[in-house]
Amino acid sequence: MQIPFFKQAAPFQLLQGKMTGHGELSRWKCFNGKWKMTAREGEKKIEKILYPTDGSKTAERAMHFAIYIAKATGAKIIILSVGELPFLHGAQSGLESQVSSQIKSVARDVAHKAKREATKYGIEARERIEMGDPSGKIVEVAKKEKVDAIVMGTQGTTGLARVIIGSVADRVIREADCPVILVPLKGSRTTF
Secondary structure (H helix, E strand, C coil): CCCCCCCCCCHHHHHCCCCCCCCCHHHEEEECCEEEECCCCCCCCCCEEEEECCCCHHHHHHHHHHHHHHHHHCCEEEEEEEECCCCCCHHHHHHHHHHHHHHHHHHHHHHHHHHHHHHHCCCCEEEEEEECCHHHHHHHHHHHHCCCEEEEECCCCCCCCCCCCCHHHHHHHHHCCCCEEEECCCCCCCCC
16 A cells, blocks of 8 residues: 555665665665665664654644654554643633543544554554643653654644744754654655
8 A cells, every 4th residue: 555645666766865864775675575674783773653643734744754664664653642731720620621531532533543544554553642741742752662763743733833843843853862753744745
């Protein structure tokens, strides 16, 4: 099954130079008719990818990049959906548990949808639902799960975006201990 917006090509054409930082075809090996990217001696293989999603179009586009990387490396995807509670005060504070439950339900639905997409392409994926500040939770989960990379969209569902990238992505880049791959909503490139 072809991953949306990726042309049919040999793996070395798709990842040459851009993804790995090297143009070495020797990193690609064919196992039982399937191409896999291999790590060089001394390099850590990508085994776990964290994919944070809020269900936005940008996040959906990032999902396909995460799937492609997972297929190329044999990695598993951890799908993270973070429900962010609004600040409630006064009479509204009594609604907190009801609002929390609804937000968690939406986060769960978003994660389920992403997992279905990943498994459709034969990728092993699991869901993780968290409540709190999205950027903080992404960094926290990345550390706890010891992921090898984070693949996420540049901007989420809110219209309040920074000049170049969203504030969540900006904070994740600054605080994460692993590589972060940001995927914009729009782009002329359909391959790496």
